[in-house]
Amino acid sequence: MGRGTVYFKSAPRIIATYTVGGPKESEGPLGKYLHQRLSDDKFGEKTFEKAERKMLSYAIDHAVLSSARNFDGIDAVLSGDLLNQIVSASFAAREFDVPFIGLYSACSTMSESLSLGACLIDGGYMDTVVCATGSHFASAERQYRFPLELGCTRPPCAQWTVTGAGATVLSKEGNGPKITMATFGRVVDFGVTDVNNMGAAMAPAAADTLYRHFRETDSRPEDYDYIVTGDLGAYGSSLMDALMKDKGYSISSRHMDCGKMVYHPAETEFQGGSGAGCSAITLNSYFYRELTQKPIKMIFMATGALLSTTTSQQGESVPAISHLVVIDSRRGEAKCR
Amino acid sequence: MGRGTVYFKSAPRIIATYTVGGPKESEGPLGKYLHQRLSDDKFGEKTFEKAERKMLSYAIDHAVLSSARNFDGIDAVLSGDLLNQIVSASFAAREFDVPFIGLYSACSTMSESLSLGACLIDGGYMDTVVCATGSHFASAERQYRFPLELGCTRPPCAQWTVTGAGATVLSKEGNGPKITMATFGRVVDFGVTDVNNMGAAMAPAAADTLYRHFRETDSRPEDYDYIVTGDLGAYGSSLMDALMKDKGYSISSRHMDCGKMVYHPAETEFQGGSGAGCSAITLNSYFYRELTQKPIKMIFMATGALLSTTTSQQGESVPAISHLVVIDSRRGEAKCR
Numbered sequence: 001m002g003r004g005t006v007y008f009k010s011a012p013r014i015i016a017t018y019t020v021g022g023p024k025e026s027e028g029p030l031g032k033y034l035h036q037r038l039s040d041d042k043f044g045e046k047t048f049e050k051a052e053r054k055m056l057s058y059a060i061d062h063a064v065l066s067s068a069r070n071f072d073g074i075d076a077v078l079s080g081d082l083l084n085q086i087v088s089a090s091f092a093a094r095e096f097d098v099p100f101i102g103l104y105s106a107c108s109t110m111s112e113s114l115s116l117g118a119c120l121i122d123g124g125y126m127d128t129v130v131c132a133t134g135s136h137f138a139s140a141e142r143q144y145r146f147p148l149e150l151g152c153t154r155p156p157c158a159q160w161t162v163t164g165a166g167a168t169v170l171s172k173e174g175n176g177p178k179i180t181m182a183t184f185g186r187v188v189d190f191g192v193t194d195v196n197n198m199g200a201a202m203a204p205a206a207a208d209t210l211y212r213h214f215r216e217t218d219s220r221p222e223d224y225d226y227i228v229t230g231d232l233g234a235y236g237s238s239l240m241d242a243l244m245k246d247k248g249y250s251i252s253s254r255h256m257d258c259g260k261m262v263y264h265p266a267e268t269e270f271q272g273g274s275g276a277g278c279s280a281i282t283l284n285s286y287f288y289r290e291l292t293q294k295p296i297k298m299i300f301m302a303t304g305a306l307l308s309t310t311t312s313q314q315g316e317s318v319p320a321i322s323h324l325v326v327i328d329s330r331r332g333e334a335k336c337r
Numbered sequence: 338m339g340r341g342t343v344y345f346k347s348a349p350r351i352i353a354t355y356t357v358g359g360p361k362e363s364e365g366p367l368g369k370y371l372h373q374r375l376s377d378d379k380f381g382e383k384t385f386e387k388a389e390r391k392m393l394s395y396a397i398d399h400a401v402l403s404s405a406r407n408f409d410g411i412d413a414v415l416s417g418d419l420l421n422q423i424v425s426a427s428f429a430a431r432e433f434d435v436p437f438i439g440l441y442s443a444c445s446t447m448s449e450s451l452s453l454g455a456c457l458i459d460g461g462y463m464d465t466v467v468c469a470t471g472s473h474f475a476s477a478e479r480q481y482r483f484p485l486e487l488g489c490t491r492p493p494c495a496q497w498t499v500t501g502a503g504a505t506v507l508s509k510e511g512n513g514p515k516i517t518m519a520t521f522g523r524v525v526d527f528g529v530t531d532v533n534n535m536g537a538a539m540a541p542a543a544a545d546t547l548y549r550h551f552r553e554t555d556s557r558p559e560d561y562d563y564i565v566t567g568d569l570g571a572y573g574s575s576l577m578d579a580l581m582k583d584k585g586y587s588i589s590s591r592h593m594d595c596g597k598m599v600y601h602p603a604e605t606e607f608q609g610g611s612g613a614g615c616s617a618i619t620l621n622s623y624f625y626r627e628l629t630q631k632p633i634k635m636i637f638m639a640t641g642a643l644l645s646t647t648t649s650q651q652g653e654s655v656p657a658i659s660h661l662v663v664i665d666s667r668r669g670e671a672k673c674r
Contacts, residue, residue, distance in 0.1 A: 003412065004436040006462040049647055075340065076521055083645065084421040086441045090524055090643035094656045099341040099521035101449065102643075102658070104423045104441040112438065116453065123460025125343040143647075184413055184436035187427055306427035306439075308420065310480075314384055319431045321439070 004184045004209075005216040006115075008122040011178035014291070014327070015128075015171045016067035017284035020055045022137065022163025025273075025281065028263045033285035034164075035062065041138065041163055049083065052136035055165040055277075056081065057092035060132050063167035063284075067128075071096050074169075075126035078113040080104045082135050082161075082276050083143060089133070106304030107202075107231050108185065109133040110166065110280045111323040114300070115182035117170045118325065127172050134165025135275030144195075144309060157197040159233045159274035162262055166280030168288075177291040177329040183213040187306065189319035195312050198320075199236020199259075199271055202303040205320035206232060207243035209301060213324055214249060221251045223297070228287065230279035230302030230322070231259035233271030258282035258302075276302075287327075295330040341521045341546075342553040343452075345459040348515035351628070351664070352465075352508045353404035354621035357392045359474065359500025362610075362618065365600045370622035371501075372399065378475065378500055386420065389473035392502040392614075393418065394429035397469050400504035400621075404465075408433050411506075412463035415450040417441045419472050419498075419613050420480060426470070443641030444539075444568050445522065446470040447503065447617045448660040451637070452519035454507045455662065464509050471502025472612030481532075481646060494534040496570045496611035499599055503617030505625075514628040514666040520550040524643065526656035532649050535657075536573020536596075536608055539640040542657035543569060544580035546638060550661055551586060558588045560634070565624065567616035567639030567659070568596035570608030595619035595639075613639075624664075632667035 019035045026037035036058065043051040043058075056079070064074060077096060079089035080103035093100035105112040113131035120126045138148055140161040146152045170179065188205040206229050214220060221227060221244075232240055237260060241252040261282055262273035279302040290296055301324040307316070356372045363374035373395065380388040380395075393416070401411060414433060416426035417440035430437035442449040450468035457463045475485055477498040483489045507516065525542040543566050551557060558564060558581075569577055574597060578589040598619055599610035616639040627633055638661040644653070 006457075047651055049651065080439075080441060082422075084647065085419075085443065085643065085645040087643065087645045087648050090656055090658075091648065091653070093524040094526050098523060100524050100658060101453070101521060102417075102441045104417060104439045106422065116438070119460055119462055120343075120456060123456055123462070125456055125460070184438060186435060187430040187437050189431050306422065306424065308422035308424045310386055310421065311424050311428065314386065316428070319427055321427075321437060 004212055006182050008118050008180055010122045010172060011180050012118045012121040012170045012172055013174040013176040013178055014168055015174035015176045016063050016169040017288045018059045018063035018066055019166045019281040019285040020059050020164055021281050025162055025164050025262060030262055030282060030286050033289055048136050048138035052134060052139050053088040053091050056088050056132060056134040057095050059165040059167040060092060060130050063130060063169050067169040071098055074098045074128055074130055076101055077130045078103060078117050079132045080109045081133055082140055105321060106306055107274060107276045108302040108304030108321050108323050109276045110283060111300055111302040111325050114179060114325045115184060115323050118179040118182060121170055121172050129170050130167055131170060132167035133276040133280045135161050135277035137161045137163045140275055155196045156270050157235060159198060159259060159271045161275035162273045162278040164277035164281040166284035168284055177327050179325050180328050181326040183209055183324040185209040185321040185323045187319045187321050189317055191317045193317045198274060198305045199233040200239060201305050201318040202320040203232055203236045203239040203243060206240050206301060206303045206322040209322045209324050211247050221249055221254060224254060224299050225296045226298040227251050227255045228298060228300050229257045231274040232257050232303055233259040235271050291327060291329040297328045297330055300325050300327055341549055343519050345455050345517055347459045347509060348517050349455045349458040349507045349509055350511040350515055351505055351513040352511035353400050353506040354625045355396045355400035355403055356503045356618040356622040357396050357501055358618050362499055362501050362599060367599055367619060367623050370626055385473050385475035389471060389476050390425045390428050393425050393469060393471040394432050396502040396504040397429060397467050400467060400506050404506040408435055411435050411465055411467055413438055414467045415440060415454050416469045417446045418470055419477055442658060443643055444611060444613045445639040445641030445658050445660050446613045447620060448637055448639040448662050451516060451662045452521060452660050455516040455519060458507055458509050466507050467504055468507060469504035470613040470617045472498050472614035474498045474500045477612055492533045493607050494572060496535060496596060496608045498612035499610045499615040501614035501618040503621035505621055514664050516662050517665050518663040520546055520661040522546040522658040522660045524656045524658050526654055528654045530654045535611060535642045536570040537576060538642050538655040539657040540569055540573045540576040540580060543577050543638060543640045543659040546659045546661050548584050558586055558591060561591060561636050562633045563635040564588050564592045565635060565637050566594045568611040569594050569640055570596040572608050628664060628666040634665045634667060637662050637664055
């Protein structure tokens with residue numbers, strides 16, 4: 001057993017996904033792959049927080065519907081989000097009459113939930129679980145930065161929090177893509193104190209997890225069709241490629257970043273998308289489609305910055321984490337290589 | 338397989354624990370059982386948040402020391418806390434070079450971490466993990482309620498957030514008490530909107546989990562020496578006993594509540610202790626000692642209120658959750674009854 005890498009002999013299956021995206025995300029390059037495109041970023045609710053929660057519960061609900069199950073067949077919901085006390089996830093879970101496992105891993109929640117969900121199924125504890133997360137630009141801005149009404153200027157290294165939610169139904173039976181391995185991340189802090197430069201804070205954590213994954217599983221970048229990070233953005237992605245190159249691994253030709261994929265290159269988003277919803281909607285729309293249409297073996301590693309406004313105000317740097325899962329839609333056995 | 342109850346065939350062992358308590362907690366009835374009693378509630382730090390983090394990292398560090406291992410022998414730390422973005426846990430984990438699994442379940446975090454930790458060990462994914470959580474009165478007051486400097490009057494149904502942290506080392510090998518089962522909680526909301534009455538908000542969630550546990554495992558209160566809830570407090574505990582009685586189970590003679598145990602009856606704490614640290618220090622000091630000194634089979638179910646200041650300000654009621662583990666220090670096989 002490697003330090004942090006776990007293997008799933010029974011290879012839990014992704015049997016359904018669902019995604020909800022805000023207006024800006026729906027207009028972006030991934031818009032056509034989203035299951036539900038919103039024209040109203042309040043989703044009919046009175047506040048952005050309630051809209052975020054509604055997106056998440058809508059995604060969970062419709063992922064379960066799309067798996068041809070009802071909630072009687074769901075053993076647990078594993079979810080978390082960016083709001084204080086993960087209230088989007090908890091309040092969404094209130095609507096479903098199933099056990100709830102609350103997680104917090106900032107924007108790395110999608111892969112944390114998939115890793116733990118796969119352990120619960122492969123270990124024989126549960127048959128079917130839902131893994132889900134989401135975020136909202138407006139609720140994140142006012143919680144982490146400034147009220148939108150202030151109209152603050154954004155620095156060039158900033159990213160744009162994705163308005164969207166994604167849910168994955170994992171099951172011990174089915175024909176969908178398999179989760180074959182997970183590598184749990186460590187908390188890595190390179191001393192970045194600029195809270196507008198999350199890419200730089202998260203890239204070292206992602207590189208740490210990926211490096212450990214390659215070492216512990218004796219694999220190489222060439223063993224994977226895609227290496228997908230969560231929301232490093234343009235600058236963070238190039239930093240990660242450079243860090244991996246320093247460690248002797250060239251990943252740039254197969255490295256894709258959900259943050260870079262979610263918006264058209266434009267001025268206001270600068271480095272691309274971020275937020276727990278960024279990798280959640282990208283994995284569960286575009287990549288899920290890819291996985292079901294052709295045989296692919298990919299790494300999915302969402303990336304999270306573990307700061308709060310209080311830690312920044314108290315002069316702390318920004319620690320980060322990245323949990324990794326291997327998803328494989330090739331037929332036949334799913335081995336390490 | 339029951340809905341939410343999972344069984345651990347290999348029965349992971351509690352091989353070490355460690356607790357740190359604040360000055361008030363050290364003077365209370367449990368003070369003599371605490372491993373580290375603080376005379377300074379800032380623990381030598383400049384802020385209460387940094388003190389909270391230091392307590393948590395100190396507890397994790399010393400639990401590992403006390404297990405006669407070093408961090409090379411630890412496969413993961415599972416932790417969370419009450420601060421926004423669980424920064425106490427994340428920043429504590431930054432000091433340890435091991436995978437980190439971030440959780441959020443409010444004051445139910447201790448039993449959530451033990452449940453998931455036991456799954457990871459029993460499933461064969463990890464050999465040894467640390468489960469930990471903590472809280473601090475002063476950081477919780479200013480985040481959830483009012484700055485201490487305001488000197489607000491506390492209503493009679495209020496509880497007092499425990500300043501303390503506790504850590505449990507779980508391992509697949511050893512001679513300590515066994516974790517034999519877990520029942521994951523559901524989010525239950527009885528419509529309580531008084532944020533000063535957490536006992537009333539949490540009691541229905543605890544009753545829901547305990548009822549499901551009895552039903553799914555075909556067990557009765559008499560099968561357990563203790564049924565220990567986290568921080569329902571005096572009023573919440575009597576409410577839970579009444580709710581269980583309605584369902585046909587009389588638990589009052591064996592029901593103990595960490596919130597009721599942690600302070601001497603006095604005016605300022607009203608209903609007793611609360612906070613993630615409340616059940617963490619009580620389980621890992623007093624109950625761990627009980628478990629190692631005599632054969633006991635007990636239920637430990639920490640209880641959490643899943644609100645945030647934003648949800649309360651937006652008029653929401655308080656959903657709650659309680660995860661449950663069965664801990665057994667009797668020799669021989671650990672069966673359901």
